[in-house]
Amino acid sequence: MPVISKFLDPTRLAHLGNLDLIARLVVEGYLRGLHRSPYRGFSVEFAEHRAYTPGDDPRYVDWRATARTDRLLVKEFEEETNLRAVLVLDASASMGFAGEGDIPKLEYAVYLAASLALLLLRQRDAVGLAVAREGLASYIPPRSSRRHLPALLAQLVNLAPRSGTDFAATLLELSHRLRRRALYIVLSDLYQPPAQIITALAALRGQKHECLVFHLLNPLELELPHRGELILKDLESDECITLVPGIARRDYQRKFAAYQKELRDGCLKHRIDYEMITTDTLLEDALGKYLIKRARLG
């Protein structure tokens, strides 16, 4: 597990380059670390046999087939596709922010989205991808086919942070497109007035959609740890502000906490799962948060 965890560090994964490989590494590594298969309870129809691998639940060993073939085989079940998930990825310029030695938030979001997509598809869930900038920049409807994965990854690989963001508007637009009940997995830094975000998410909830919000941030954004006098330049608007972090830090942190609390409380009010993730968080932790949500959905 520690060895695998090492590879789940997003900074190390970034060196691999191949998003497909990264996604598989994340998902496989994560799943192998679990003692119990996440598939249990999701599927009831037998699909095929496969060779036993350490970590598989012994209950699923097909002893008859094992006796016939003299190989230890486990049964795999065909799962019912009852979940439609849409990965809503914020690709605005602010997502391009990275600290020294860190990966940008967008890159982290791409890894996470790719991993989630792989995981969803393995579960026979349908997964789609929506890219948000000032509006809905692109949209791939959810499908459950495994062949759908390359298309998703291709879209993810080519994402670059640019332009501003109106994430709330994007969510509202999405709610019009997808009538069927779905799980919206939001990956964004949510730099918009919390009331607007909550309003948009509430609208989704009003249409019986489930929402899981990953609030992606760089650790620097929480602390404002810089020294001396500097000019902060807004990545989206190019607006500049002269600032002495040492003087402004306390006030900034207070305001940030209030902003985050407003988001969390708003999500809680509308039964939306809210998770704040910093770019130094291991991807497996982020996946774990998703699976908890998935398990709750049944």
Add this chain to the structure above:
Amino acid sequence: MLEFLNPWMLLGLPLASLPFWLHLVRRRPKVTFPWPSLMLVREQTATRRLPTLSELLLLMLRALIILLLVLALALPLWRTDPGAPLTTWLVVDDSWRSSGYLNMLLASGDALADLLAAGYRLGLATTTGKVLIEPTDSPSVWRAGWSKLESTFYIPFWGKTLDRVVTRANDNPGGARIVLVGQPTAGDLSPMETGFTRETELWQVLPEPIPYRGTITSIEPAPGPVLADKLDIMVSGMAPPEAADLTLRMGGAIVARQTIRPAEQNFAVAFHLMRPSGGIKMSAQLGDFPDSPQTVRSAFIPPFRQMRVICWGDYAWVAAAALSALPQSPFATGSATTLPVDLSGIDLLVNLSADAIPPAEATRLVGYVRSGGKLLLMGRQTVPDGLPLSVSPVTISGMPIPKTDHPLGRRLGGVPLPDVVSAHELLPQGLTRPFLLAGNKAAGVTGTLGSGSFIYLALGEVSSIIDKPGFAALMFEAARYLADPAPLLSNHVGWRSPQGIVQEKPGFWGEGTDMTAINVDLMNYTPAIPDATTWQNAYGKAPQIYAWDDFLSRIKQGRPFSLQMILLIAVLTLLVGESLLANWLTKRRSG
């Protein structure tokens, strides 16, 4: 009033603006840092970069530190008496008159040292012409110099001393205050000698009288022949205010006692004792104050020793006979026709025909005298060729003394010399320059060669006076003086005269001294104290006169208060504050 000892340091005051300039010059360029969103920053109220109160305070602190440092280096003084000079010269009379009060002055050394402060300097000169301390503000230097102050047997040289002091005082940019400690006479303060100007600030301090118990100034063999079995001890000093016993001890045992009465003023008492076989310590005590160094004095009397005297040349046998004729003569005398080859071990050489000394002998005599040998020449005036004598008549009042017209000359000349003139009168003690005796047939010249070991007496034809009564005694005294001058040279107190013991210090007989009044003036010495008119005429103003204690308190009033230490302490305190504030600001900036 605030003054600065180093006012040119104030040129550094503009440096106080240095922190502000550095602040402006060294402002670091702002770094532009990309930030995802200014949504939460834009609303900040403390984001704008304005100098905070703390930063302004830090800048002002730094400026203040430089300001105070520059002021401290400029040596600021706060003076309640701004016009008074910062340098004070004490001119202390340490002549023989000072013995009564000098101890009291010495006890004030610490009090004077405590006065010293930055820029407030004291110098010390004495009337014997010494500059003991150049103006200093160092207490240790002052104490070291002050402890050297001692009473001397000299007369005061106010004029010459003050001339030196005034010369130095004029070198001080701020001038100097000159404090005369003692009582100069009108003659001492001649403007030509002292160099005083009307601008010179003069104080005069009259030392306060101290409890006076009388003083013993000397105990020594009395003038007169040194005899083998008799010892005359003379004790001299100043009489006590009340009658007191003068006790004489020989080796601890009391051998004589005499009452000294106040009326005697200065006293000199001779005790006639039996000479002990060897040297012995004699001590005298006046009154019952054994702890007072002024009332107790002792001296070591060396054992009697016959001196080896060789007389040669014409009348050598006469001289030898005269020197050995007296009972218990101190001389072991021999005679020769020519100067002996070996002069070692001879205490005295006597010759009565100096004009007959051949050049070769004269050359040897010069070497003998220069190596410390004693030579007595008596006879004609003619000085033998080759003797490098600088004997010349003393000029009195700028004119040679007429041998017969001068009152002293008449007095000496009117009476046969040997009858009247004793060696003590011919040879004033402590005489340091040629001296002329005038007479009808005799002119005596005493002179010094080197350290006073040579006497030349020109008495006219020896053959005409050699049979006169007293000539032998005269020669005896001269020989005794030469052979063992110590008793006479150290006796500055009195000498025997036909009228008895003259009790007075001889002082210094310089040019301008009225020789006829020597005895009278010295016996009734009353210095002429300059009055206000004298001061006014000479200098335009009289000095401010203080008693010693008043002087100490008065001079303390003029002491400037140095602000340098206060400023330096303030600088150190501000430095600590600056360091704390700077650290706090740095931590605050870096969060």
